[in-house]
Amino acid sequence: MLRNVDRGIQIIRVRVCRPREALLSVRDFLTRVGFAKRPETTPTDVNRAASHNASPLTRIQKFKDLVTDSLASPDPHIGWLPWAVFSGLRIIRQQEIDIVYSTGSPWTSFLIGAILKRLTGRPLVMDFRDPWVANPRFLVRTRFVRRIETIMERKVVKAADLVIANTQELKQDFVNRFPAMLDGKIAVIPNGFESFNGEPQPTKNTALTLTHAGSLYFSRNPHHLIKAAMDLVRKGKIPQEELRIVFLGGISIDSPELQELLQDPTVQDIVKIIPRLPFREAMEYQKRSDVLFLIQPDFPLQIPRKLYEYMALNKPILAITNSSGATSTLMRDVKLGIQSKDTTKDIASALVSLHRGWKDGSLTRPSRSNCEYFLNKNLSDMLYKVLVRLRTQSDDLYTSLP
Numbered sequence: 420m421l422r423n424v425d426r427g428i429q430i431i432r433v434r435v436c437r438p439r440e441a442l443l444s445v446r447d448f449l450t451r452v453g454f455a456k457r458p459e460t461t462p463t464d465v466n467r468a469a470s471h472n473a474s475p476l477t478r479i480q481k482f483k484d485l486v487t488d489s490l491a492s493p494d495p496h497i498g499w500l501p502w503a504v505f506s507g508l509r510i511i512r513q514q515e516i517d518i519v520y521s522t523g524s525p526w527t528s529f530l531i532g533a534i535l536k537r538l539t540g541r542p543l544v545m546d547f548r549d550p551w552v553a554n555p556r557f558l559v560r561t562r563f564v565r566r567i568e569t570i571m572e573r574k575v576v577k578a579a580d581l582v583i584a585n586t587q588e589l590k591q592d593f594v595n596r597f598p599a600m601l602d603g604k605i606a607v608i609p610n611g612f613e614s615f616n617g618e619p620q621p622t623k624n625t626a627l628t629l630t631h632a633g634s635l636y637f638s639r640n641p642h643h644l645i646k647a648a649m650d651l652v653r654k655g656k657i658p659q660e661e662l663r664i665v666f667l668g669g670i671s672i673d674s675p676e677l678q679e680l681l682q683d684p685t686v687q688d689i690v691k692i693i694p695r696l697p698f699r700e701a702m703e704y705q706k707r708s709d710v711l712f713l714i715q716p717d718f719p720l721q722i723p724r725k726l727y728e729y730m731a732l733n734k735p736i737l738a739i740t741n742s743s744g745a746t747s748t749l750m751r752d753v754k755l756g757i758q759s760k761d762t763t764k765d766i767a768s769a770l771v772s773l774h775r776g777w778k779d780g781s782l783t784r785p786s787r788s789n790c791e792y793f794l795n796k797n798l799s800d801m802l803y804k805v806l807v808r809l810r811t812q813s814d815d816l817y818t819s820l821p
Contacts, residue, residue: 536580547583611794632667635670645681669695710736
């Protein structure tokens with residue numbers, strides 16, 4: 420996808436070291452030569468979250484988590500900071516840069532931006548593409564690291580001249596936590612897509628085909644969806660030959676219950692799991708689908724990136740999500756398709772509705788006019804105007820933020 424980046428954009432690459440990975444490499448070396456026991460799993464946030472739920476942690480495991488978390492705080496790219504600051508300082512001075520713009524995650528970029536502002540006095544814009552401390556996955560970090568990163572987030576927000584959130588819900592969370600600090604200096608610019616890629620006529624396969632693009636992990640568990648589809652087929656509400664569910668990118672969830680469900684003969688006839696594919700091939704799979712779906716039950720401040728990519732394909736969308744989160748709000752406001760709670764009963768009802776629409780040709784595609792707001796050219800224009808106002812320190816900057 421680097422081919423899509425304009426050749427006129429200057430990209431400066433600098434050195435990086437990753438202390439946690441370096442420590443794990445030493446551990447692996449000691450394991451190979453017999454000085455250490457082989458670990459059962461790699462200490463990732465997802466694995467640790469599962470182990471936390473399964474059984475209490477030992478003191479040794481807590482200490483290991485503290486060490487590995489600390490070496491990757493606020494993220495595994497912390498070793499990029501010194502070289503990025505040095506290079507950024509040189510670029511700002513040589514090229515007379517007007518504004519420092521940093522976007523995260525990775526959160527290290529915000530630390531770099533705050534330092535560069537301190538050293539140069541340039542205005543600083545921080546674009547949060549995801550929640551940091553308010554992210555549910557943040558809770559699996561050790562208590563010490565959570566305290567440190569909470570302080571980090573407050574410091575960088577305080578340093579910023581303008582904070583950009585990508586959802587109204589994320590903006591409200593910031594305002595609730597930093598009311599005085601963010602008074603008049605926070606805007607909302609959502610994510611978006613480059614251009615429409617959908618075909619002019621609706622697709623209709625020989626079976627209703629629902630596709631999920633991207634890997635599934637952590638709380639994005641398709642168990643209820645698969646169970647609902649299996650039950651509908653067994654009860655005769657949807658013929659087995661008229662339903663296909665495609666997981667494009669695999670399922671990376673360590674769940675015995677899910678694995679047992681996937682071994683069911685009925686499920687194996689309905690469900691197709693395809694490993695990750697090159698971007699263009701993945702797009703072709705989605706174009707040939709009747710419905711695109713996503714699973715977003717536990718991230719109320721976020722909207723999955725794939726929802727915007729689905730908009731570009733102009734397909735009906737099934738969103739398995741909470742009714743009060745940012746994803747639900749976007750689905751409802753833009754009229755992108757059907758929503759369902761992450762329960763077998765609710766998903767079954769949604770599948771029956773989609774199957775009926777597929778049979779009689781009444782599946783509703785999102786209106787392109789509703790989605791045009793999220794075209795990258797429109798969003799980049801919003802960002803450009805905000806940056807120009809910030810550079811000129813115009814009096815109407817904060818009264819006209821989106």
